[in-house]
Amino acid sequence: MKKNYYQKLAFMGMLLIILFTFQKYTSKEKEDFSDVKFVSESTTPLSLSEFEPNDLDQKQWQNLGFTEKQIATILNYKKVVGGRFTSKEQFKKCYAVSPEKFKELESYILLPETNKEAKSSHFKSFEKKSINISGKFNPDHYSANDWVKMGFSERQAEAILKYKSYLGGNFVSKEKFKECFIINDENYEKLEPYLILPTKTPENFKNFARNFTSRKSKVQYHSFDPNTLNIDGWKAFGFSEKQANTIVNYRDRNLKGSFKNLEDIQKCFVISAEKFEELRPYIKLNPSNLAKIDEKKFEIRQEKTDFSKIDLNSITFKQLLEFGMDERAAGSIIGFRKKLGGFVNKDQILTTYNIDKDLTQKLLTIAPLNTSNVPKYTLVDAPEEWLKNHPYFKYSADKIIFYRISERDEKKIWKLLKVKPEYEARMKLYLK
Incomplete structure (x- = not known):
């Protein structure tokens, strides 16, 4: 027993x-998720703008009101679904995002509604674009169209302009520009060297913003004819002196003295979409004024330039304006030509930033191109300064200078450089 x-x-x-x-x-x-707190309504209101959840870093998720543990959960969930969120439907399933939080963010998320829609070509616009920067620029002067040309989506461009409006009409400093929610750290690092803005925010910025807001609220609109309005008149509608000067110059130079219709006014890049909507009900285009202005300009206008005899490598800024280009487009063409040392073929001109391609193509069909004065060298004897400053060579300049110390055969130097065929073809345009 x-x-x-x-x-x-x-x-x-x-x-x-x-x-x-x-x-x-x-x-x-x-998995123990006992310490995961689901997002509920925040006591402090968030300043929300459109965003692509696949582009956000940890800091940007924090700006949306998520805790560190929730962010870690979201990022892990993104890995589980293949490294990218493809739709709002998929993002909603992430258990660190409560139904209330998703409802708050839903209208700002730049993703298709469902996975089916994600597969359709209609949503290709959500793919990540690279940022293209042509040179130094003041973001205060950029319109939505300019931001789109740079590589942002239309909704992102609108969000940037809304943020500028929120700051009081300008970005103030690089610090404030960096705080724009739609511009992630990666894009800011690319943009920062080209920004024409003070590095630090002025100490009196809060007072300035408050004064700007009160000034803005005091603007009193009345019916007006934009073709007879002077600089003081535009300033009375809330524009700065610089903006007012730009509007008058745009009207008198680019449009030859008058706005013909509402679209002409809307295209002026210092008049934002929001400002145009405020002005629209008060704009009265008087046909009699239009006729008088056109007649006066016709009398003043002297002999027109014969563009069939103007070399594209010597055409001036004023002649480009006369042809119908705006100041930004004309400046871009002249600046690009100067950096290159001259155009070698007409296709290069079409790659210039900020141009109206249809109008430029029209010019290219009329005007000749003389390339006899364009400087050309061999890889072996090209001056170091020329290599480092030329748009087509500057990224390979150091390698060229290093390899040609011991190698004099150009074919071998090309093999050592290992540049893409399209880049090599572009560089050879300026080689003997």
């Missing part, structure tokens, strides 16, 4: 040990 008793006792003990071990093992496989 004693033997049977001890055997049963030992058997029960072994059974209990096995059960405890099994329970402990299975509990490890289950």
